[in-house]
Amino acid sequence: MTFDPGTPAPDVVADDHALSAWLAEVAGRRLLEVREEGLTGKELKNAGDQAAHELLMELLAQYRPDDAVLSEEGKDDKARLDAAKVWIVDPLDGTREFSEPPRDDWAVHVAVWQDGDLVAGAVAQPELGETFNTGTPPVVPARTSTRPRIAVSRSRPPAFVEALAAELDAELVPMGSAGVKMMSVVRDVADAYVHAGGQYEWDSAAPVAVARSAGLFTSRVDGSELRYNQDDVYLPDVIVCRPELSEQILAFVAAHGTEA
Missing domain, CATH: 3.40.190.80 (D-Maltodextrin-Binding Protein; domain 2)
Structure with a gap:
């Protein structure tokens, strides 16, 4: 069955903070689907890396065709060094943990670099149902531990x-x-x-x-x-x-x- 990422709202497409969060969340949903396909070990690792990478590349080509992309799973196109904006993505961070269900300590990273610095980003933790992002900056709770x-x-x-x-x-x-x-x-x-x-x-x-x-x-x-x-x-x-x-x-x- 073909994965349907859905269509982001116009205000999401217009804003790099919102788009990075949407991309990370959608790639996370795709990875949860891959996890249910019955694969194990190296096959599951490879399938996860490939599926999330291909989906993110497809969506970035659709919604940010003029921007450069640096992905862990892609070829490093040095044209990015002359680009005004670069999307830096790790389609599946924590591949080992991803391949060991029901572990939840794996993530999807989507960041935006522009004119010399990071300007937006999102980290999805799909098994937690959480996407931390710069559009709605997280509020760090008061420290609950006496020891660091x-x-x-x-x-x-x-x-x-x-x-x-x-x-x-x-x-x-x-x-x-x-x-x-x-x-x-x-x-x-x-x-x-x-x-x-x-x-x-x-x-x-x-x-x-x-x-x-x-x-x-x-x-x-x-x-x-x-x-x-x-x-x-x-x-x-x-x-x-x-x-x-x-x-x-x-x-x-x-x-x-x-x-x-």
Whole structure:
């Protein structure tokens, strides 16, 4: 059966914030459908990556034909470097978790870069029925934990984060997708996400855009600005945290580095 994404309202098409949220939500619905097709393991991973990528490329070609696109699953067309606007997408962030139903810690990322910076973005967590977006910036709840909580990879947490946790007397909270980890700070499931190594622009663009809109602190681990639509899309490190934790985290990294 052919998937029908529906037609967005004219006001959604006219606004990058609203369109990014709609695109992420629609791709998420497509992925939920793929999850019900009876595939497992690598076949499910590949089917999810392909289905979400193809749908997003089709819809962006329809609704933003003049904009460039950078997708994890697509060829990197360097023409984007001369474009005024670039959509940076990760059609399925957390492919491993997606392939392990009923896990819900996977996401769809859709971000918009324009004239040098992120200007819009959305992160859909389909199994939660949530799409966090810059059009309606999330309100971060008051912190409910007495100890800081740091979101980390459930499979390969950076070693230095354990030392950081000891320094802050923090609890480590394992979970999947990078976007899910960053949204966990938005949701008061964690208070910080600190990562170094093995990420690219599409891993963090949309979550960083949403986190910024919610008033959270974002930077690279050395405190420098996160830059997108670069010639080299490798962007290995990121901090997303409640503002009150940023100085302690940056001071620890400055003193100890990320090789511990």
